[in-house]
Amino acid sequence: MTPGATPPPFPHDEPVHVVPGVVRVTAANPGVMTGPGTNTYLVGTEDVAVIDPGPDDAAHLAAVVAAGAGRIRWILVTHTHPDHAPGAAALARATGAVRMGFASRDQFAAEATLADGDVVPVPGAPLRAVHTPGHASNHLCYLADLGAGASPRRVLFTGDHVMDGSTVVISPPDGDLDAYLASLERVLRLDPPADALAPGHGSLITDPPGALRAILDHRRARTAKVQDALARRGRATVAELLPDAYDDVDAARHPIAARSLWAHLRSLARGGQVGTSDVDDPDATWWVVGRDVAG
Numbered sequence: 001m002t003p004g005a006t007p008p009p010f011p012h013d014e015p016v017h018v019v020p021g022v023v024r025v026t027a028a029n030p031g032v033m034t035g036p037g038t039n040t041y042l043v044g045t046e047d048v049a050v051i052d053p054g055p056d057d058a059a060h061l062a063a064v065v066a067a068g069a070g071r072i073r074w075i076l077v078t079h080t081h082p083d084h085a086p087g088a089a090a091l092a093r094a095t096g097a098v099r100m101g102f103a104s105r106d107q108f109a110a111e112a113t114l115a116d117g118d119v120v121p122v123p124g125a126p127l128r129a130v131h132t133p134g135h136a137s138n139h140l141c142y143l144a145d146l147g148a149g150a151s152p153r154r155v156l157f158t159g160d161h162v163m164d165g166s167t168v169v170i171s172p173p174d175g176d177l178d179a180y181l182a183s184l185e186r187v188l189r190l191d192p193p194a195d196a197l198a199p200g201h202g203s204l205i206t207d208p209p210g211a212l213r214a215i216l217d218h219r220r221a222r223t224a225k226v227q228d229a230l231a232r233r234g235r236a237t238v239a240e241l242l243p244d245a246y247d248d249v250d251a252a253r254h255p256i257a258a259r260s261l262w263a264h265l266r267s268l269a270r271g272g273q274v275g276t277s278d279v280d281d282p283d284a285t286w287w288v289v290g291r292d293v294a295g
């Protein structure tokens with residue numbers, strides 16, 4: 001977006017044509033974690049795949065069914081978090097479509113599971129699953145090939161792996177920072193590359209390499225900030241480090257940021273740069289390895 005431009009509107013429960021063959025219906029669940037709301041995408045012009053039915057919200061699912069106009073054959077989830085997957089059961093009842101995802105979990109029942117590289121044969125828009133653990137261990141992105149004449153041709157539906165306008169929360173133990181960074185690098189190196197990213201929250205991203213590098217840079221800068229904050233104290237808990245390591249983040253978001261801070265510390269402990277009383281305890285004490293912190 002150019003500076004000063006009006007942000008795109010996110011009407012709730014109304015179909016928005018994103019690119020030819022891709023319709024977005026945003027759920028009415030805006031919030032700190034969900035931005036303007038969860039994006040449900042309909043992909044295809046004949047038989048249609050729904051990506052992320054969203055919450056189990058009757059008005060939202062009715063809008064998705066209406067947008068599908070009797071053509072919904074597949075229901076795919078990027079992951080099983082409560083803002084993405086719970087609508088799957090009711091949508092399946094309404095459409096007869098098959099529910100697919102990485103695995104059954106969190107009340108999401110997969111009738112068919114998808115592994116990295118599996119392709120859902122949506123006519124004119126085949127969708128390839130790309131396993132992208134990090135935000136959630138069961139996270140899949142889906143790469144649509146909309147055909148040689150389409151621009152953008154390849155759209156990657158990123159769920160919560162990449163969000164537009166906000167930082168993804170990494171909440172251990174299912175969330176894992178090292179896995180997340182590796183999955184970002186993986187998407188950066190997709191061959192052929194994605195021409196656009198369609199996130200689970202926010203607008204279409206038309207510069208995938210720029211967006212992915214910005215996220216990687218942001219995470220590396222945060223790691224440095226966490227290390228600096230810990231070095232100043234020598235020994236500290238997540239609660240003690242939070243005001244320093246996240247001084248650029250609104251205090252209202254600190255309870256969420258605490259989860260990501262824990263993820264950063266776990267990553268540093270894995271790399272041997274910090275020690276801890278218990279890597280699996282969110283209230284553990286952490287210290288810089290190789291420093292004399294006596295007294």
Ligand SMILES: [Zn+2]
Nearest residue numbers: 083084160200
């Ligand atoms: Zn989400």
